Amino acid sequence: MSHRFKSVPVRSSEITPKETYLSRRDFIKAAGVIAGSAALLACAPDAAESTPEVAGVTRPAFSDELGNPANTFEEITSYNNYYEFSTNKEAVKPLSESFNANPWTVEVTGMVAKPKTFGIEDLLAMFPQEERIYRLRCVEAWSMVIPWNGFSLASLLKAVEPTSDAQYVRFETVYRPEEMKGQGSPFYPWPYQEGLRIDEAMNDLTLLATGLYGEMMPNQNGAPIRLVVPWKYGFKSIKSIVKIELTDQRPNTLWNTVATNEYGFYANVNPNVDHPRWSQASERRIGELTRRETLMFNGYGEQVADLYADMDLSLQY
Ligand SMILES: Nc1nc2c(c(=O)[nH]1)N[C@H]1C(S)=C(S)[C@@H](COP(=O)(O)O)O[C@H]1N2
């Protein structure tokens, strides 16, 4: 685990500009694992200087490939969607405190040559941790910039060797109604499920995240391992995964089951296709005063637009 993240949440008022520059440059080096991102990061405006401060919160001294400053550890870990604990975003953190993510196993099964159940420690040993700063755009029209640690889903899938029949990947969250009181709610079909097309799952951007800011994944963010699909609405990024299944059937997803006309299978971030009850054209970045325009594919179109070249995205939302 890199020590570099540890220096990041320091208030920039407490450090000199030179130190800010150095830690940022170190971070750019570390972030070079994302293809092509290093050059973009290097010419991005300095995040710490260019971002307005809100109510005494100083933005961290580094940013994503578009120059957006990362949200603070505090913001990322105290405003969460995790319905297994609560539908109240501020209540998730306290309610998830006693959740026990150790020991943990992830079963990888279905249409694969080498099905296997991995301990979380096996996964951490097999796949070196990368550091990636991704924007997360919630379907509720707020967003954050989050420095994740993890490894590509593709590297795990390759290890179990999907058969040629496999067309989709299905993900399942742990079911523990004793620890997760929200799972007592009859309004949702537990356990939480999600799915990707196999080409989406194999895309380099798709991350299995095991931590953030260089720390083990906090419970409220989906300990110990969760998906991050940065060009899709946040609900695709399923938390606390216990099962990954390769299949030839398009998986049911929790949100698609609850409200089919509101939450499609694809759920690509798209400012041109409104949610039936609100616009998706702009978003509130947590910690900022003015709204931002939402970017097509959340700004990752260069990497993913080809996946949808033959589709009408207003119909397949
Ligand atoms: N199992 C599970 N995964 C989930 C959710 C959930 O309620 N349960 N919420 C989703 C939604 S709507 C969002 S926006 C993101 C929020 O992730 P964060 O709390 O790390 O920001 O998690 C997604 N993954």
Ligand SMILES: [Mo]
């Ligand atoms: Mo969300």
